[in-house]
Amino acid sequence: xxxxxxxxxxxxxxxxxxxxxxxxxxxxxxxxxxxxxxxxxxxxxxxxxxxxxxxxxxxxxxxxxxxxxxxxxxxxxxxxxxxxxxxxxxxxxxxxxxxxxxxxxxxxxxxxxxxxxxxxxxxxxxxxxxxxxxxxxxxxxxxxxxxxxxxxxxxxxxxxxxxxxxxxxxxxxxxxxxxxxxxxx
Amino acid sequence: xxxxxxxxxxxxxxxxxxxxxxxxxxxxxxxxxxxxxxxxxxxxxxxxxxxxxxxxxxxxxxxxxxxxxxxxxxxxxxxxxxxxxxxxxxxxxxxxxxxxxxxxxxxxxxxxxxxxxxxxxxxxxxxxxxxxxxxxx
Numbered sequence: 132x133x134x135x136x137x138x139x140x141x142x143x144x145x146x147x148x149x150x151x152x153x154x155x156x157x158x159x160x161x162x163x164x165x166x167x168x169x170x171x172x173x174x175x176x177x178x179x180x181x182x183x184x185x186x187x188x189x190x191x192x193x194x195x196x197x198x199x200x201x202x203x204x205x206x207x208x209x210x211x212x213x214x215x216x217x218x219x220x221x222x223x224x225x226x227x228x229x230x231x232x233x234x235x236x237x238x239x240x241x242x243x244x245x246x247x248x249x250x251x252x253x254x255x256x257x258x259x260x261x262x263x264x265x266x267x268x269x270x271x272x273x274x275x276x277x278x279x280x281x282x283x284x285x286x287x288x289x290x291x292x293x294x295x296x297x298x299x300x301x302x303x304x305x306x307x308x309x310x311x312x313x314x315x316x
Numbered sequence: 317x318x319x320x321x322x323x324x325x326x327x328x329x330x331x332x333x334x335x336x337x338x339x340x341x342x343x344x345x346x347x348x349x350x351x352x353x354x355x356x357x358x359x360x361x362x363x364x365x366x367x368x369x370x371x372x373x374x375x376x377x378x379x380x381x382x383x384x385x386x387x388x389x390x391x392x393x394x395x396x397x398x399x400x401x402x403x404x405x406x407x408x409x410x411x412x413x414x415x416x417x418x419x420x421x422x423x424x425x426x427x428x429x430x431x432x433x434x435x436x437x438x439x440x441x442x443x444x445x446x447x448x449x450x451x452x453x
Contacts, residue, residue: 135335141354144336145361151329152366156373158321159380161389165416168441175438183445196319197326198420204330205339205424212335219337225346240334241341241413241422246429257432259411264419264433266408268440271416273451274401275391278415281402282359285391287366292391292398299402300409301348307410308348 136214152283160193163280165271167191167198209240232316259315266303274299330421339421341413348410396452408440 139147152162169184170191177184219237226236234242243249250256271277274296276285282300285293333339336358347355370388372378378386409415412433414422419437422430444451 138337139332139335141336141357142361144332144338145358146365147332148329148336148358148362149365149369151325151332152362153369154325156378156386157381158325159382159384159386160322165441168416168437169445171438172442172445177442177445180442181445181448183448184442193319193322196322197329200323200326200328201330201333201417201420202424203323204327204332205334205421206426207327207424208331208334208421209425212331219340219342221342221346222351224351225342225349228349228351229342229345237342240337240339240425241427245413246341246422246427248428250429251432256429260429260432261436263408263412264436265440265443266404267412267414267416267419267433268408268437268442269444270401270403270405270408270440271437272401272441272444274398274405277405277417278359278409279417283362283366286363287370288388288390289367289370290391292393295395295398296402296405299399300406302399303403303406303408304344304348304410305406306403307407308345311407311411 135212138217138220148283152279152287155197158193161280162284163276164194164198164201165268165277165280167194168268169272170195232312234316270303329417330424333418333421334425339414339418339425344410344413394453400452408437 155162170188173184173186173188217239219240221237230236245256250260274281276293276296278300281293281296286297337343338355338358343355346352373386374388380386412419414430414433416437419430419434423434
């Protein structure tokens with residue numbers, strides 16, 4: 132049990148993610164999480180605004196169950212599968228870099244100042260959250276997939292398009308981290 | 317009831333994302349600074365297993381649980397679509413510290429800020445759908 136309560140090492144996690152990909156293939160589906168964003172838009176009536184959302188979203192409802200499960204998994208993991216004093220053990224170098232930007236060393240899973248209740252009292256912070264989410268949603272659909280669809284499923288299927296998408300993910304991520312972060316924090 | 321297996325698979329996935337710390341904002345910051353092997357180990361190993369797995373399934377015309385053939389779709393090549401889309405996604409991934417799966421995992425874990433990230437992601441997807449014909453693909 133102690134092994135489960137501790138953070139899982141990369142070689143356990145990586146293997147389990149490959150297992151989830153196999154499981155969805157065995158179920159006759161494929162691993163691609165951000166498809167849900169399109170499905171949710173269609174479900175909420177976006178089909179009246181663009182042909183991109185005109186499809187029978189009910190055929191994708193299996194993925195919405197997968198999405199609800201992911202949220203449930205986050206709830207279960209944080210409440211029952213961690214120790215009370217749990218802190219994400221990132222490297223000293225990262226703690227230093229984040230400190231220089233004004234972030235305290237980790238005290239839990241994500242910085243409460245950005246994602247906890249208190250995060251919602253700062254409009255600057257809400258703007259950052261909204262902008263980040265907007266680009267994730269826009270970019271994932273533009274690129275036709277996210278980390279699960281391209282970096283895991285697509286590259287496993289040796290798709291050059293997925294490799295290019297992942298190169299794009301890193302160009303964007305590196306630009307945000309190294310060029311834009313110092314301007315906004 | 318047929319959908320229960322997807323709920324369970326998703327729950328398993330959510331637990332993996334949380335416990336691997338792949339859903340942690342801190343780990344994403346560390347990854348984009350190349351300061352630890354952790355995230356590269358996770359993604360790298362998943363792919364190192366995934367490549368031979370998919371190859372083997374294609375070679376043997378693998379069937380799913382119902383006996384239907386498992387189909388692997390190829391993605392049509394395009395530079396602007398994957399490059400521009402990918403860069404925009406990457407900017408958002410680093411800024412919010414989460415890709416779509418982990419956004420939901422974090423909401424489940426009680427980080428309410430990610431509710432705003434999710435709503436904005438839905439709006440981003442909506443706007444992409446509306447502007448689709450005007451973007452280079």
